[in-house]
Amino acid sequence: xxxxxxxxxxxxxxxxxxxxxxxxxxxxxxxxxxxxxxxxxxxxxxxxxxxxxxxxxxxxxxxxxxxxxxxxxxxxxxxxxxxxxxxxxxxxxxxxxxxxxxxxxxxxxxxxxxxxxxxxxxxxxxxxxxxxxxxxxxxxxxxxxxxxxxxxxxxxxxxxxxxxxxxxxxxxxxxxxxxxxxxxxxxxxxxxxxxxxxxxxxxxxxxxxxxxxxxxxxxxxxxxxxxxxxxxxxxxxxxxxxxxxxxxxxxxxxxxxxxxxxxxxxxxxxxxxxxxxxxxxxxxxxxxxxxxxxxxxxxxxxxxxxxxxxxxxxxxxxxxxxxxxxxxxxxxxxxxxxxxxxxxxxxxxxxxxxxxxxxxxxxxxxxxxxxxxx
Numbered sequence: 001x002x003x004x005x006x007x008x009x010x011x012x013x014x015x016x017x018x019x020x021x022x023x024x025x026x027x028x029x030x031x032x033x034x035x036x037x038x039x040x041x042x043x044x045x046x047x048x049x050x051x052x053x054x055x056x057x058x059x060x061x062x063x064x065x066x067x068x069x070x071x072x073x074x075x076x077x078x079x080x081x082x083x084x085x086x087x088x089x090x091x092x093x094x095x096x097x098x099x100x101x102x103x104x105x106x107x108x109x110x111x112x113x114x115x116x117x118x119x120x121x122x123x124x125x126x127x128x129x130x131x132x133x134x135x136x137x138x139x140x141x142x143x144x145x146x147x148x149x150x151x152x153x154x155x156x157x158x159x160x161x162x163x164x165x166x167x168x169x170x171x172x173x174x175x176x177x178x179x180x181x182x183x184x185x186x187x188x189x190x191x192x193x194x195x196x197x198x199x200x201x202x203x204x205x206x207x208x209x210x211x212x213x214x215x216x217x218x219x220x221x222x223x224x225x226x227x228x229x230x231x232x233x234x235x236x237x238x239x240x241x242x243x244x245x246x247x248x249x250x251x252x253x254x255x256x257x258x259x260x261x262x263x264x265x266x267x268x269x270x271x272x273x274x275x276x277x278x279x280x281x282x283x284x285x286x287x288x289x290x291x292x293x294x295x296x297x298x299x300x301x302x303x304x305x306x307x308x309x310x311x312x313x314x315x316x317x318x319x320x321x322x323x324x325x326x327x328x329x330x331x332x333x334x335x336x337x338x339x340x341x342x343x344x345x346x347x348x349x350x351x352x353x354x355x356x357x358x359x360x361x362x363x364x365x366x367x368x369x370x371x372x373x374x
Contacts, residue, residue: 011368016070019367024296028065028344028359031289032058035345037251038274042266042347045252050266050347057349061356069363076361077308077373080131084153087124090117091160098164106164107350116350118161118169123358125177126315128153133184134308134373141185150181168326168338175322180315236262237269237331240276241283248279266347268339272331286345290324297359300366306373309365316358 011019039054040047090108094117098105107114129150133141140146154177161170178191240254240262249255254276265273275283294317301313320343327342329335341351 013070016367019369020069021296021300021363021366024293024359024363024366025066027289027292027296029062031286031293031344032062034274034286034289035270038270038345039266039347041252041254041273041277042270053349054347057352058344061352065356065360065363068357068360069367071360071364073304073306073309073361073364073368073371074373076127076312076364077131077134077306080127084121084124084128087117087120088157088160090115091121091157093117094164095160104164104166106166113349113353116348118157118164118166118173119348119350119354120357121157121161122169122173122176122319123316123354123361125154125157125173126180126312126319126358127361129177129180129184130308130311130315133180133311134306136184138185142187142190147186147190150177150186154178166339168340171338172319172323172326172340176315176319179318179322180311183311183314183318233263233269234331234333234337237272238333240272241332244276244279244282246280248275248277248282251277253277268327268337268341268346269331270345270347271328271342274345290343293359294321294324297362300362300369304365304369306365306371308373309369313362313365316362320355320358 036051036055036058039051043049043051093108094105097108099107099109099114101107106118107116132150132153136146154174158170158174161173182188182191243249243255254273262269262272271283271286274286278285297313297317297320301310301317304310304313323340323343326335326338326340327346330337330340341348343355344352
């Protein structure tokens with residue numbers, strides 16, 4: 001007879017290594033290598049600060065990804081609430097001890113990294129809700145008393161991030177939480193009510209927007225209105241992507257990015273630089289890599305036995321998809337500029353740390369797919 005508990009205790013290191021999803025690992029590794037070449041290009045074809053820092057971070061976080069992948073899924077389940085509240089405390093710490101940059105207070109100055117807790121909260125909220133709904137039966141999931149806590153744990157970090165101010169990240173955090181709740185079986189009518197409340201409060205919310213946030217929205221609607229000011233970045237981005245053609249201008253030959261026409265090309269606009277140099281087919285290659293990563297995450301969600309693992313993988317996979325779509329939609333002028341990094345590709349330690357942590361939990365779900373979570 002099949003006894004799941006014995007599986008956990010009998011899994012040797014060899015068994016764990018053989019259970020790793022090597023297609024997912026390979027896709028992550030290839031994307032990381034591509035990101036290093038892209039970062040090298042942003043530094044003008046020299047090993048400057050951004051390139052060196054990005055290489056070091058990728059090596060460290062990729063190694064930690066492999067190590068944390070071997071951690072038992074029961075550990076992630078048992079510590080989900082603790083992880084969420086740890087990230088929440090860090091978010092509160094940003095309010096009182098955070099450092100400011102470009103008018104926003106989003107980072108904690110730690111000895112080894114300028115940490116952006118809002119990036120980690122994207123994972124923390126998904127973990128919390130996956131554990132919460134793991135214990136709630138489908139019959140109870142839509143009862144009001146089981147809706148209050150999820151709403152509370154979603155709203156608090158979202159508000160903390162909004163006041164930093166970082167509207168884009170707050171929306172991405174909320175999206176991850178909403179996806180998990182929907183996957184758990186929360187009825188669409190509750191999301192409709194929430195949307196109606198949001199729309200009704202929109203005029204009030206707009207009055208609290210910073211001038212640069214209002215400018216981003218107006219620029220999205222009509223970037224040509226101020227081509228040398230607020231609309232400059234998105235116009236240059238679209239010019240760069242269009243000039244890449246089918247095959248691109250070649251590595252280190254992107255004129256828009258190389259001649260510094262494109263600001264922030266190492267962070268949110270890294271896809272623009274890559275598209276200019278490698279063209280349409282290069283962009284398709286990046287999309288395929290992301291497609292492989294997302295499909296493998298969803299596959300793990302299908303094969304893992306625990307409801308916690310399924311909710312986490314499906315929730316994180318959908319959130320990962322949203323992060324990619326928002327960034328690419330932003331640089332293509334299809335969405336407002338919201339400061340959303342492209343997973344693994346963009347420069348930024350906190351973003352890469354959060355994504356690698358999220359992927360390691362997915363891999364843990366894969367390795368311990370037959371282990372029940374109580």
